[in-house]
Amino acid sequence: MxxxxxxxxxxxxxxxxxxxxxxxxxxxxxxxxxxxxxxxxxxxxxxxxxxxxxxxPDRYAPRYGGYCAFAASQGRIVDIDPRRWKTEDGHLYLNANRLAHFLWLRDPAGHIRKGDAFWRTVPQREL
Incomplete structure (x- = not known):
């Protein structure tokens, strides 16, 4: 998980x-x-x-555990502002702030590719 x-x-x-x-x-x-x-x-x-x-639930839950999608694409885990968001290819992506959201929108596909690669390295833990 x-x-x-x-x-x-x-x-x-x-x-x-x-x-x-x-x-x-x-x-x-x-x-x-x-x-x-x-x-x-x-x-x-x-x-x-x-x-x-x-x-x-997996259809609606945000990607990257609900952490900032732009930060994930940069190899970091950062909290979010739920008002900074984007749905892309049926998935919800949240961002930390206006700047992260702006940068995310410049290349969603590229950021998703990098974020997915990073997220696979994040230790999984049972909550």
Missing amino acids: AALNVEQGRAVKGYDVVAYFTDGQPVKGSPRFSVRWRGATWQFASAGHRAAFRHM
């Missing part, structure tokens, strides 16, 4: 990962609609979003 970025027990700082795909924007989740997966609590804005995640 991949290392997962968890803050106070919550994945993606409490944001609804399904909303990035369905609403096209970051939306804060609610403890009312939450589920435990991979040692973290994932929060959603609705019961429908929670059900979608339960059905296919």
Whole structure:
């Protein structure tokens, strides 16, 4: 299981990962609609979003354990700002800040290739 970025027990700082795909924007989740997966609590804005995640969590979970995608492409692990994001080829990528997001957008395919290679070297741990 991949290392997962968890803050106070919550994945993606409490944001609804399904909303990035369905609403096209970051939306804060609610403890009312939450589920435990991979040692973290994932929060959603609705019961429908929670059900979608339960059905296919790997489809919605962000790449690189929810850490900054641009930083991963540079061989580093850095926290994220859930408001800096991009979906690419059906996957969610989060970034640390505006600059990381801007740089990510300049070459998503190249950054994904480098990030994937780096992420394979990150020690996996059970949460």
